[in-house]
Amino acid sequence: MCLMLAVAAAALTVVLVNAFVFSPQHQVKAYFNALEDGDGGTALGLLHATVPDANAALLDGAALKASVDTLANLEIQDPIPTGDNRVDQPVSYTVDGVAHTTTFSLEKTGTTWLFFNQWSFVPSTLPTISVDVVNENEASLNGTRVALPEGKNSFAVFYPGSFEAHYASDYFAAPVVESVLTGPQHAQDARLSLATAATPKLVDDLSGQVNAFLDSCAEQRVLQPSGCPFSAAMDRVQDDTIRWSIEDYPEVKVEPFKGNWVLSPLTGVAKLNVVEIDLFTGASVERELKQSFDFTGRLSVNDGHVTLTPVVEY
Known part of the structure; x- marks a missing residue:
């Protein structure tokens, strides 16, 4: 009886060890x-x-x-x-x-020690x-x-x-x-x-450069600011009355294109305040003119710095 119990216990041990x-x-x-x-x-x-x-x-x-x-x-x-x-x-x-x-x-x-x-x-x-x-x-x-x-x-x-x-x-x-x-x-x-x-920081930095460029254009007291996307054709004005301002600054958008980052076209509105002289009567007339403009820019990002080069086509 003891032998049978021992054999049964050994068999149960093999089953349990194999299972766990x-x-x-x-x-x-x-x-x-x-x-x-x-x-x-x-x-x-x-x-x-x-x-x-x-x-x-x-x-x-x-x-x-x-x-x-x-x-x-x-x-x-x-x-x-x-x-x-x-x-x-x-x-x-x-x-x-x-x-x-x-x-x-x-x-x-296979098995280990014949049983496992x-x-x-x-x-x-x-x-x-x-x-x-x-x-x-x-x-x-x-x-x-x-x-x-x-x-x-x-x-x-x-x-x-x-x-x-x-x-x-x-x-x-x-x-x-x-x-x-x-x-x-x-x-x-x-x-x-x-x-x-593009991150908000990039958009903010580029917007600052775009706005600074346009502000520098507006500071030019001429009808056709040099290198700028807006101008006016008028026959005769009082030069010291020419005042440009930016009515609407462009919204900057950066998009991927053929492995590079490019700016979407930049559009805005400039305003010109000037005194025009009538060629026939010589009368002075105050004018306020609004002009839509657009331009593009080349984007360069190097070593954590971003540079925008405006591109204006006439």
Whole structure:
């Protein structure tokens, strides 16, 4: 009887150890622990994955940890046998309150000490995510500064993961975009596109330069200010009465165009106050004339400085 009890106890021990220690769930748990620790080497070894020809900035350290920081309510479910000593291992979790599931494929590769099963991830290739940005060559990806040659790049990633990108500088910025990658089959949906645009600071600085240029034009006490977008054709006036002012200053808009930043056409309204002399009677008549004008400008941004060169066509 004692022998039978001992055998039964040993058999139960094998079952329990296989279920909780030498199990597919245990391998998956170890994989997630490595991701949470930012230990890309361990995660890659467990996953038996090949690294594709892509930027590896997200495969280790803080950037890797950030990819799983938003994963919550993680639950490693019961494995589903698929035949040939393989199982599908579902893992459920939430990201920002949205439910997701990732399924890993594992296979039994043998036993340890004759009784305990050995499970390994079926070899695979890591997926990639694509990042592109308008008119820039870098961005922040999961808190890490990354290079985007010619405005784009591909990054090898572990899965599942949450990825966010943005761009910020004094003069140009792109708001945060996010994507959740649940598995390699959804990699094509994980593209992060950054729509860079001019910041309020850039618009303010350019508006100041535009307004200063127009004010300098208005200070010229002539009917046709030199190098300026407005003028008046009148036969005879009292020169000392010429007074230009700007009624409406242009609204500055900066747009991307063929890899550069350009100004949209600048339009405004100038006002001329002058005393005109009638050629026939010699009488002096006060005039107030309003004139719409437009011009463009060449934009140069270097080392944190922006310069606008007005371009006036006659």
